[in-house]
Amino acid sequence: MIKTIYRNILFISLLICVSGYVSAQKVSFTVVAPNVVEVNEVFQIQYVSNAEPEQGFQIQNIKGLELLGGPQRGQSTQISIVNGRRSMEYKITETYSYRALNPGSVTIPQAKIHVDGRPYRTRPKTIEVVGSASAKQQYSQSQQQSSQGTQQSANQSQQTYDDIFVRVNVNKTNAYVGEAIYVSLKLYTKYRINLNEHSYPDFPGFFKKDIEAPQNLQYTSEIINGKEYNTVLFKKMVVFPQRSGQLKITPFEIDCNILIPHSRGFWGMQYNEKRKIVASDPIVISGKPLPSPKPSHFKGAVGQFTVSGKTDVVEIPQNEAFSYTVVVRGRGNMSLFQPPNITFPPDFEVYEPKVSHSVTPTAHGERGKVTYKYVIIPRHKGNFEIPRMQFSYFNPETQSYELSVVDKIPVVVTQGTESSPQMVSNYSQHSKEEVTYFGNDIRFIKTNPSSLKKKRTYILSSPLYALWYVIPLLILISLLIFRRKKIAENKNIAKVRTKKANRESKKRLKQAASLLREGKDSAYYQSVAQALLGYISDKYTISRVDLNKDVMSHFLSQKSVPEEYISELIDVLEVSEFGQYTPNPSIQDKEKLYVRASELIRKFEQIVK
Amino acid sequence: MMKRLYTLFFASILCMSASFAQNEDVLRAEQLYENQLYDSALVVYENLLNQGYHNAIFYYNIGNVYYKKNDVARAILYYEKAFLLNPHDSDIQHNLNFTRAQQVDKIESLGHGFVKSWYTRLYRLFNPNVWIVLSIISFLVFLSGLALFFFSSQLLYRKLGFFLGVFLLLVSLVSYISAQSRYTELTAHEYAIVVEPTVSIKTEPLETSKDLTVIHGGLKVKILQEKQDWILIRLSDGNKGWIEKHFIEEI
Numbered sequence: 001m002i003k004t005i006y007r008n009i010l011f012i013s014l015l016i017c018v019s020g021y022v023s024a025q026k027v028s029f030t031v032v033a034p035n036v037v038e039v040n041e042v043f044q045i046q047y048v049s050n051a052e053p054e055q056g057f058q059i060q061n062i063k064g065l066e067l068l069g070g071p072q073r074g075q076s077t078q079i080s081i082v083n084g085r086r087s088m089e090y091k092i093t094e095t096y097s098y099r100a101l102n103p104g105s106v107t108i109p110q111a112k113i114h115v116d117g118r119p120y121r122t123r124p125k126t127i128e129v130v131g132s133a134s135a136k137q138q139y140s141q142s143q144q145q146s147s148q149g150t151q152q153s154a155n156q157s158q159q160t161y162d163d164i165f166v167r168v169n170v171n172k173t174n175a176y177v178g179e180a181i182y183v184s185l186k187l188y189t190k191y192r193i194n195l196n197e198h199s200y201p202d203f204p205g206f207f208k209k210d211i212e213a214p215q216n217l218q219y220t221s222e223i224i225n226g227k228e229y230n231t232v233l234f235k236k237m238v239v240f241p242q243r244s245g246q247l248k249i250t251p252f253e254i255d256c257n258i259l260i261p262h263s264r265g266f267w268g269m270q271y272n273e274k275r276k277i278v279a280s281d282p283i284v285i286s287g288k289p290l291p292s293p294k295p296s297h298f299k300g301a302v303g304q305f306t307v308s309g310k311t312d313v314v315e316i317p318q319n320e321a322f323s324y325t326v327v328v329r330g331r332g333n334m335s336l337f338q339p340p341n342i343t344f345p346p347d348f349e350v351y352e353p354k355v356s357h358s359v360t361p362t363a364h365g366e367r368g369k370v371t372y373k374y375v376i377i378p379r380h381k382g383n384f385e386i387p388r389m390q391f392s393y394f395n396p397e398t399q400s401y402e403l404s405v406v407d408k409i410p411v412v413v414t415q416g417t418e419s420s421p422q423m424v425s426n427y428s429q430h431s432k433e434e435v436t437y438f439g440n441d442i443r444f445i446k447t448n449p450s451s452l453k454k455k456r457t458y459i460l461s462s463p464l465y466a467l468w469y470v471i472p473l474l475i476l477i478s479l480l481i482f483r484r485k486k487i488a489e490n491k492n493i494a495k496v497r498t499k500k501a502n503r504e505s506k507k508r509l510k511q512a513a514s515l516l517r518e519g520k521d522s523a524y525y526q527s528v529a530q531a532l533l534g535y536i537s538d539k540y541t542i543s544r545v546d547l548n549k550d551v552m553s554h555f556l557s558q559k560s561v562p563e564e565y566i567s568e569l570i571d572v573l574e575v576s577e578f579g580q581y582t583p584n585p586s587i588q589d590k591e592k593l594y595v596r597a598s599e600l601i602r603k604f605e606q607i608v609k
Numbered sequence: 610m611m612k613r614l615y616t617l618f619f620a621s622i623l624c625m626s627a628s629f630a631q632n633e634d635v636l637r638a639e640q641l642y643e644n645q646l647y648d649s650a651l652v653v654y655e656n657l658l659n660q661g662y663h664n665a666i667f668y669y670n671i672g673n674v675y676y677k678k679n680d681v682a683r684a685i686l687y688y689e690k691a692f693l694l695n696p697h698d699s700d701i702q703h704n705l706n707f708t709r710a711q712q713v714d715k716i717e718s719l720g721h722g723f724v725k726s727w728y729t730r731l732y733r734l735f736n737p738n739v740w741i742v743l744s745i746i747s748f749l750v751f752l753s754g755l756a757l758f759f760f761s762s763q764l765l766y767r768k769l770g771f772f773l774g775v776f777l778l779l780v781s782l783v784s785y786i787s788a789q790s791r792y793t794e795l796t797a798h799e800y801a802i803v804v805e806p807t808v809s810i811k812t813e814p815l816e817t818s819k820d821l822t823v824i825h826g827g828l829k830v831k832i833l834q835e836k837q838d839w840i841l842i843r844l845s846d847g848n849k850g851w852i853e854k855h856f857i858e859e860i
Contacts, residue, residue, distance in 0.1 A: 346823045347807050380713075380825060382807035413806075415679065442684075442704045445670040447639050456663065459741045460792040468745040476752050480759055 027051045029113050029120040036128045036211055036236055036363040037100045038169065038184060042068060042220040045108060046095045047122065053113035057094050064106040064129070070096030097220075103131030130171050130182045130363045161260075163190035163227065166252050166280045168201055171363070176288045177241050178302030178333045179396040180365030183208075184236045185252050187278075188222070188229040194273070197255040201280070203239055205247040205287070207336060209361040211236040238361050240302075240333045241287035251279040290394050295401050299340060301393035303332015303365050307340065309389060309406035318381045318416040326353075326372040326406065328391060334359045334366040340391045342374070345384045349377040378413040385410045494541035501538035505531045505601050509594070516590055524590065525579035528597050532573060535601055549573060565603055572596050631657065642670070647677045665695035669704070676708060682826030684708045686802040689829065689860045693795060696733045712827035718845040732787035737795065740788030744781045751777035798859040801842070803828045803852075810850035814839035821850040830857065 032046040047057055057071075071094040078089040100106065105128050110121045164187075171182040185200065195217070212235070219230045234252075241247055256278075259271035290302070309326045316322050326340060335357060344350045351374065359368030378384065389406040459465045508531030515524040536552060537544040540559060549570055556566050575593055579585055634653055641650035651674045654667055672687035688705040695701060721729070732740070754777060757770030793799075803826050810821040814836050824830075824844070830852070834841035839851045 345807075346809070346820060380807040382805055384807070442673055442676050442707055443700045445639065445642055445673045446666045446700065456736070456738070458792055458796070459738050460788060461796070465741055465745075469748055472749055472752050476756055479756070483760070 027115045027118075027120050029111070029122055031108055031111060031122040031125055033108060033125055033127055034212060035360070036130055036182065039100050039103055039129055039131045040222055041233075042097055042099050042222060044095050044097050046093055047111055049092050049113055049115075049120075050090055051113075051115045052092060053115055054117075055114055058112040059094070059096075060109045060111065062098065062106060062108055064101055064104065065098040066101055068097040068099055070094070072096075100127075100129040103129050105129065128363045161191065161258050161274060161276060163229070164188065164193070164256075164258065164276060164278055166254050166278050168249060168252050168280045168283050170249075170283060170285065173283070173285050174288065175241055175285060176302060176394065176396050177244050177290055178300060178336060178394070179240065180303065180332065180363070181206075181239050181241070181285065182211075182236070182363035183239055183249075185234040185280075187232040187234065187254055188224060189232075190227065190229055192259040192261075192271070194257045194259065195254065196257060196275075198234065199253045200235065201252045202250045203247075204250075205242050205245075206239040206249075207242055207333070208237050208239040209335075209366060211238055211361045211363070213237075236363075238363060238365055240336065240365070241285060244287040244289040247285045247287050249283040249285065251282050253277065253279040291399070291401075295392040295403070297341060297390040297392040297403075298394070298401065299338040299392070301328070301332060301337035301391070302396060303330055303334075303393060304395055304397070304402075305330030305332060305391065305393045305404055307389070307391040307404040307406055309386075309409065311386065311409055311411060314410070315412040315414060316378065317414050318378055320416070321375055321377045322411075324374045324376055324386060324409075326374070326389065327369050328372075329369040330393075331362065331367040332365040332393065334368060334370055337393075339372045340389055342389050343387055344374075344376065345378075345386075347378060347380045347382070348384070349379060351375045378411070381413045381415050383410065383412055490541070497538035497541060501535050502601065502605055504538060505535035506598075508534060509598055509601075512597075513594065516594065521582075521585060521590070522580050525576040525593075528593060529573055529576040529580075532569065532576075532597055532600065535604065536569070539604065561604075561607065565600070565607070568596070568600055572600055631660070631662065638670070642674065642677075645677070647674045650674050651678075663694070665691040665698065665701065668694065669698075669701050672704060672708075676704075681708055681711050682802060682804045682806070683858075685712065685827040685829075686804060686858055686860065689800070689802060693860060708827070713825045714828050716828070716844055716846045719847055728790075732790040732794075735787070735791070737788040737792035740784045740791060744784035744788060747777040747781040747784065751781060799832060800860045801830055801832055801840075801857040802860060803830065803856060804858050805856040808852060808856045810842070810844075810848075810852055812850060814841075814851040818851075821848070829860075832857075832859070 027050065029047070029049045032048060034043055037043050045062075047059065049057070059071075061067075074091075074093045074095070076089075076091045076093075078091075080087055080089075105126050108122075108125045108127065110124055112119055112121050114120075166185070166187050169184045169186060175181050212233075214233060217232045217234070219232055222229055222231045254277070255275070257273040257275050260274060261269045262272050263270045305328050307326060307328050309324065311322060311324045313322045324342075326342070328334070328340075339353055339355065353372040353374045356371045356373075357368070359366040359370070361367075386409045388408045391404045391406075392401055393404070394400075395402050508527055512524050512527035512531060515527055533544065533547055536542070536556075537547055540555065542552075542555060553566050553570060556569075557563070572593065576597075579590070579593065634657055638650045638653040638657075641647075641653065651671065654671045654674065657667055658671075668687045668691035672684045672691060675681075675687060676684035685705070685708045688701060688708060691698070691701045692705050735743075751774045754770040754774030758767050758774060759770075761767050761770065803824055806826045807823060808825070809823050811818045812821050813819075828844075830842040830844055832840055833843055833849065835854075836851075838854045840854050840857065841849060842852050842857070843849050
């Protein structure tokens, strides 16, 4: 009953036939529908055309929605004069009422019209249907209790006017920090009311974005606990908890006058007014902290995202600017996270990124994209790459951190147009060397080399060069050893001879003595001389062949033998020589010689010990 | 016998004509350079290098070509090569200093002590072959002195042999060390020049590791160690880091 009263006629048609104008205009055909609805919410979908279709609107059924009413057709023409130019807008509309059945998303299929034989289609549009836990429950309850409820309410409502209340509907009461929560503010009433004031709830600890805040409040109908209510939607919004813990949403309050019909007068129904203030129950949302450990690249993004990046050039001269654009697409707390970390090559001069948001709020958070545009000036030529960039976000649906990656992008920096490579820049910690010119330019090439040398071979490259040292050294050493041995050998012989010398000479003298007795004078003298010479030869290791008196006297004086010994020796030798050729020498002479010789040997023995 | 003689004769003629061809190449490269056809000149010079003509003059000229082609890093590389072979040429010194001044990195050099720079100047006086021959000759004379000392009975000769021997042993030792130093310098390729315009030095031989610093083309670095595609280098300020192999070229 109330429904029929309040089903207001939305469209007043001014019937001015201006078909000539219409055909001259560009034909448009659109569909108007809310972005987000709740389960059980009654809402309208309107198809609008600005030209008269030939066969009416061809509209398909929408799956997932229950058609409640329609089509309501309407026509309107608006004439406006701006700066002396008259423009006219002509509209034909068809409006349908639907109710959403299940949470999820619903696509409105393309509708079609024909104008002047040409088809025009609407774009397909998606509506998000949000389930609110409480709403579902109530709907199922309403099915069971429908028969009882209506009777009870009829009695009660007359007295206490309780069938009016406000609600803050949320689609979840447990949410991660940064996770989107859908909120709608609604008034439910069975009565006709006049609104005085309303105060929206506060959301301390939340970041909030309005999805829809209707300018003109519209009544729709909804069944709660088996009773049909007229509902007014005040606001739809999406909120994001900013911290963990219990977050309280303050009540939503409405001050209104209930109109109570009491009599039917000439001008229609007469009403009494009764003021009533209604407030919603406070709602507590528990914010869960994001799980630890957080990935190193995590910058606070919660939702579902993909990231892409590109440079506007692949090759650029040094000291010229280019841009690197990172786009984060998806839905979630798009306005709240920080730009991703990118480690640019140190030789790139990078400026703060220009950030632009292009997002629309939806029940699942903000949907759209955030663009970061970095302006980069490479200061040196070379092959560089902007390294792999990782964008990490928390996905509340899988309750885990996920990663979207932009692969590395190569950038070739070519030699700049400036001829001097000494671009002084002060961005890096390496200060550049100031260039002092030694001359104006390099010196000219060396012409006509006199000799063409092949690669030199080095003596040191083979270890054989060491032989030049080793072999002569070995030769010298072996010579030394040989000489040493020889000396040692000689020494040995000399020693033996020296030792023997005395004994040998005595033996010879003895032999001489026996010769003397036998009267062999010549042999006797010879034997004495031999004994002396042999003694000297052995004692001083001189070869006997070399031994003559001159050599011997010279040699012995060198050996510092006293002069009188030498002359005595010479004398004895001369006497024995003479004796060999003297006939019949006296016996005294012979004996004297013998004594002198043995005396001499004894003396020599004393000095050469 | 005759056949062998003929082949010898033709072989020598071939050799001579080949060397004439090289002389022509040199002249051609010079002409190309004078006509500012640097790319072609470079091709001719590189061809000569590939044939094994290892000459400071060629390196110097190639350095000039690269400088004219605006590639300062490679110009420095070839001037360094020329300087290594002939450290006393004033043109090479001039062009090397001139191009080094255009290198952008300013790195505090640790510098060398007085003794080391004096020693460097000493061993660069001759090529290692001269040094080693000098060393061998003085060693032989030292041995003769030693022999004189051992075998002579004359005191004067023995004294002479001893002091001559000690002196020449010292000469031989110094020459030998110089020969080794110069030989190592010429053949060990201990230094390299960065040839890419801009290069990151990493803390580890991994592409993902942190950047230590950024250096630029033409910088001289010391090679310390090699590991697959990475080389551990030391900058003149003593800092060490890893660099990808293809970013540098050995002197």
